[in-house]
Amino acid sequence: MCLGLKTVAQEHFRELALLRRVRDRIDRERALPLDIDSLAAVADLPIALFVRRFRDAYGLSPHDYRRATEAVRNREALAANPAVA
Template sequence: MTPEELVYLRRARDLMDREYTRPLDVPAMARAALMSPAHFSRQFRAAYGETPYSYLMTRRIERAKALLRRGDLSVTEVCMAVGCTSLGSFSSRFTELVGESPSAYRARDHAALAPVPACWAKVITRPVRRPSTNEEAQVGRTA
């Protein structure tokens, strides 16, 4: 991967970080990176270790966690506020990344994070993709 390609990939990643509430698809992200969608997807995964869609959803879930901690919005309102259009898909992805449903996360006491600056809270609560059972089985076979 050339340094120029990395600059273009960063441009697309920055677009996802900045415009996560917009309906973004791989072709739109690829245009930002000046690449074809297939090439962009391969290069993004090689550079960042996850697909562009997975990265975008992680950003959305990260923001959703912050909104749910406030407690003044419903799960549906948070889903729409972060750019998701399907409550079911949002809840499934949230549960996959966070380990509990959005409702359970919202209901939990978040007082321990109150004195933590927002920039640190973002790092501390960043969602981490957990490998699925199928992926774990594949890793076990290749090890």
């Protein structure tokens, strides 16, 4: 692998690790409002690029990811306790 490609690959993996950190923060802080500015800062990316890269990595925007995980949690809670429905 030439030096240029190796550098690009290292930067890509660094970015993926930061995006994983953001995803974990979204999961961990699900009761708090979603603050795109601070999430983009964690990923060390401008907001528009952060949203695009997050979507590339996870298939959903940060807001859509949060909504999807909440929907899964709600379905699991209903399945675990059907008497509530």
